[in-house]
Amino acid sequence: MYSISALEHCRIGVATTYGKPYFQFVKTLKILNVKYDSLLPGEIESYSGNLILTTAEESPKFANQPILYEEILKEDPTVIQGIIIEMLDSGLNDNELLIGIDPGQRIGLSVLYFGKEIERGLYNSPEDLANHVAKILGGLRAERKIIKIGNGNMQVTKQITTLLNLRFCSHFELELVDERKTTKKIKNYNKRGERDMMSAKFITQREGYRRFVLPLSRTG
Structure with a gap:
């Protein structure tokens, strides 16, 4: 049961043209009650959100935000949320x-x-x-x-x-x-x-x- 989200103030971009990864990314974010933006891979570098979900094949060499690839989808949704929080942490909180x-x-x-x-x-x-x-x-x-x-x-x-x-x-x-x-x-x-x-x-x-x-x- 996932009744809360610690990512409610985050903006996450889903950037892939592949149907299966896109569906799985979106499904996971809906389980976590997280809002997302749908992007094309070419829009990654100009995206102003907090984090990007994409495939390794479509990822640019450089981006302003942290990137997670489709391999994250094998993890439990709670673990995925924890990994995202760790990536976005400012360093002020205890690990x-x-x-x-x-x-x-x-x-x-x-x-x-x-x-x-x-x-x-x-x-x-x-x-x-x-x-x-x-x-x-x-x-x-x-x-x-x-x-x-x-x-x-x-x-x-x-x-x-x-x-x-x-x-x-x-x-x-x-x-x-x-x-x-x-x-x-x-x-x-x-x-x-x-x-x-x-x-x-x-x-x-x-x-x-x-x-x-x-x-x-x-x-x-």
Whole structure:
């Protein structure tokens, strides 16, 4: 679920004459709720927007804006949004990936990259959540990767952490957060899905017990 966009103030140009890449670029930007301009490759050098999506074959040697090619389309939409944010970052924000998880029957997720929320979602099983989070961990080149999980349902929390250790073959920081401190802030969110997602966001703002999780290939 991609309910928000951190790129709402950006202008992105889609510059290709090839039908398939154009359709895929546009589809991804619509998932991310990002506005775009349709360009011809010859208009790239004069484009005044923030970023350009095009094919390697149609890309000019020089451009005023960052360029991403069609190979980016193999990534998860959340990862794509994170890569764009990284390319456009002014250097004032920490290169940090922060993921908040509210465990329960329905699992809330909030993902922040370079200080911007790039996903707020809801997942039905620890397996689906772990598979998705592993893609994000593997797809974004953050200097620090921190996962904060609420302690309200330790059975689900343990499932998620075990699955992440199996799915993601590198280290990350894991922090258990007291969910009770988020209750007052979310009492006005009556819909259960909204409450779970907002709880995940507030979990990212709380401090808890932190430890490093090493991949099983290094720990045996």
